[in-house]
């Protein structure tokens with residue numbers, strides 16, 4: 001018995017087909033039972049006619065409820081009235097897994113939906129998001145292979161911080177303690193001496209105390225690091241990477257974008273435009289002149305300021321040269337403007353930081369001083385300083401928050417829907 005996917009059956013368009021999937025919708029009368037069958041590829045309307053089956057068999061079909069799984073054999077034909085333009089007249093069917101009253105119904109509250117994430121994943125909405133996520137990530141892999149990068153994996157259990165001790169998750173490690181990775185970067189910096197151009201994507205952990213629509217406690221960061229590259233090169237490359245991936249999503253997942261009420265054409269236009277780069281100082285100026293917002297030099301941009309700034313663009317915007325005092329210890333000083341760091345963030349058109357990156361400092365003493373100022377212990381990073389002692393080279397890299405990019409391109413209210421099983425201060429189940 002050869003089963004085809006629903007999409008393959010519709011591509012065939014006529015004749016005998018065998019498909020398997022789940023009941024997406026059902027309705028019946030005393031003569032007919034309509035079943036909208038769903039699989040990972042699409043949905044299709046199937047009709048069970050009473051006069052073709054024994055009483056018992058028809059009763060089985062009549063009792064079928066939403067989310068029961070079954071195999072269907074029948075004849076497919078075009079039907080303009082059907083939801084996806086085709087209908088299957090059922091010759092035979094077998095119920096594989098019965099389903100009594102599926103708990104997920106329309107208009108349930110957020111909390112209930114999240115408590116039942118293991119079931120809500122099969123909704124059309126979550127399916128569309130997961131497909132877009134898959135396409136995006138696969139496109140990224142393709143991009144890096146084409147560019148001749150090696151994939152390099154770093155440990156998840158790490159002995160110290162990289163992005164500040166206050167957001168570390170502590171893990172018992174036999175009779176000692178370690179922390180869950182905040183970033184792949186410091187390990188990547190040791191690997192560029194062997195591989196030069198590397199990338200990865202992995203689970204990343206931040207004990208973010210604040211509950212916002214842009215922070216997860218566990219998220220997937222897509223990072224890269226390259227020997228010899230400077231800030232300009234790396235920030236332009238970040239634009240190229242993200243455009244490449246979004247272009248693929250537009251090409252391959254336009255139906256899924258539409259399911260999420262996103263216009264693929266609008267995204268295509270964003271990809272085709274130039275994405276500007278401005279300096280933090282210019283951003284402050286713009287906020288002052290256009291938005292009457294005074295931000296003192298030295299402060300990181302807050303959500304409200306990022307949102308205001310992004311409103312002046314219809315594409316992502318790269319902001320460089322943030323103040324050293326507000327930045328991680330490894331972001332180097334600009335030689336000409338020592339208060340400014342050779343670093344960048346990329347903001348989405350919705351005003352959310354989607355990428356953070358920089359050139360890497362080569363100045364051991366400056367890094368140590370800044371760590372001490374931030375209340376960190378530089379001695380735990382002696383291995384990292386070694387990288388500056390033995391054949392050091394200029395290098396740069398960045399990290400993309402995958403869920404944040406998806407939140408933007410899928411038009412989601414919260415980063416929580418861009419990951420199948422979100423982890424936040426208030427949620428670690430199911």
Ligand code: 4AD
Pocket residue numbers: 162163182183184185206208214215216217219221223224353354355356357358397398399400401402403404415
């Ligand atoms: O700006 P961040 O903290 O940069 C780093 O960790 C660098 N070590 C990366 C590198 O240079 N290799 O994080 C990078 C990106 C942010 O721009 C944001 O998109 C995302 O990771 N991110 C989060 N996404 C969801 N929830 C959180 N709590 C996030 N924290 C950061």
Ligand code: MG
Pocket residue numbers: 345353355356
């Ligand atoms: Mg950042």
